[in-house]
Amino acid sequence: MRGLCNLHAHTTYADGANTCEEMVLAAARAGFESFGISEHSYVSVEKDELANLTPESAPKFLAEMRGLKEKYADKLAVFAGIELDILGDATTDGFEYIIGSAHFIHKCGEYRFVDDGRDGQRITADRFFGGDFYAFAEEYYETESTVASVTNCDIVGHFDLINKNNEGGRLFDTASPRYRAAAVESMKEILKTQRLFELNTGAMYRIGRTAPYPEPWLLRELLERGGEVILSSDSHAVESIDYMFPEMEALLRSVGFKYRKILTTAGFTDIPLR
Ligand SMILES: [Zn+2]
Numbered sequence: 001m002r003g004l005c006n007l008h009a010h011t012t013y014a015d016g017a018n019t020c021e022e023m024v025l026a027a028a029r030a031g032f033e034s035f036g037i038s039e040h041s042y043v044s045v046e047k048d049e050l051a052n053l054t055p056e057s058a059p060k061f062l063a064e065m066r067g068l069k070e071k072y073a074d075k076l077a078v079f080a081g082i083e084l085d086i087l088g089d090a091t092t093d094g095f096e097y098i099i100g101s102a103h104f105i106h107k108c109g110e111y112r113f114v115d116d117g118r119d120g121q122r123i124t125a126d127r128f129f130g131g132d133f134y135a136f137a138e139e140y141y142e143t144e145s146t147v148a149s150v151t152n153c154d155i156v157g158h159f160d161l162i163n164k165n166n167e168g169g170r171l172f173d174t175a176s177p178r179y180r181a182a183a184v185e186s187m188k189e190i191l192k193t194q195r196l197f198e199l200n201t202g203a204m205y206r207i208g209r210t211a212p213y214p215e216p217w218l219l220r221e222l223l224e225r226g227g228e229v230i231l232s233s234d235s236h237a238v239e240s241i242d243y244m245f246p247e248m249e250a251l252l253r254s255v256g257f258k259y260r261k262i263l264t265t266a267g268f269t270d271i272p273l274r
């Protein structure tokens with residue numbers, strides 16, 4: 001596959017299984033042109049529960065990534081990124097790109113994970129939205145709509161994260177007009193600030209989802225509104241570093257995209273989809 005690039009990956013600095021060097025080596029072996037690790041940002045509201053970069057570990061991560069960039073420069077371009085949550089209160093100094101993500105909603109003084117397993121999502125819907133998943137989705141998409149303006153991201157991460165545990169429509173129907181209106185309004189708001197969204201296969205690998213983020217109908221909405229796409233695997237281990245990338249390229253082509261983005265040492269560039 002031409003122009004292999006993944007910028008969404010996690011390591012032992014957060015909740016990944018492999019070290020930065022193991023991930024970079026796996027990317028080199030798989031023939032990647034460029035590869036980035038986007039470690040989770042520090043989020044102080046939930047700091048005890050989350051395996052994220054901390055103010056102490058972030059400089060170590062950046063120094064290690066600088067070393068790997070030099071060591072493997074003849075094989076591939078290596079970038080140090082951050083997956084910055086909208087609640088992330090970390091500095092982004094020194095990071096070469098930002099993936100903006102909304103992992104929480106803030107409701108009635110509580111922070112709730114958006115994708116907290118099927119049971120967790122049911123509890124959130126019941127406790128905070130009277131069992132109405134569409135109201136939960138509306139709240140999520142309203143939060144998500146600020147992701148680019150708040151994080152100043154280069155890439156919008158897992159846009160429809162709320163759909164993670166919803167294989168086969170077990171929790172709600174993504175064809176419902178209320179769900180679609182909330183998602184599209186959120187996308188329109190984000191596009192005022194950032195056009196580049198990731199097509200993320202993380203949940204396909206980790207929990208067997210059959211659709212990526214964003215779902216195909218959302219990819220069509222994105223294309224119609226002038227959005228752009230970059231492939232990402234949200235990989236937490238070497239095995240999934242390029243999971244389903246050829247299939248996702250075919251999906252983009254079938255939706256009508258003419259190119260996808262990659263990051264090179266010259267910046268973001270287009271890879272034509274032929
Ligand atoms: Zn994420």
Ligand SMILES: [Zn+2]
Pocket residue numbers: 008009010083234
């Ligand atoms: Zn991630």
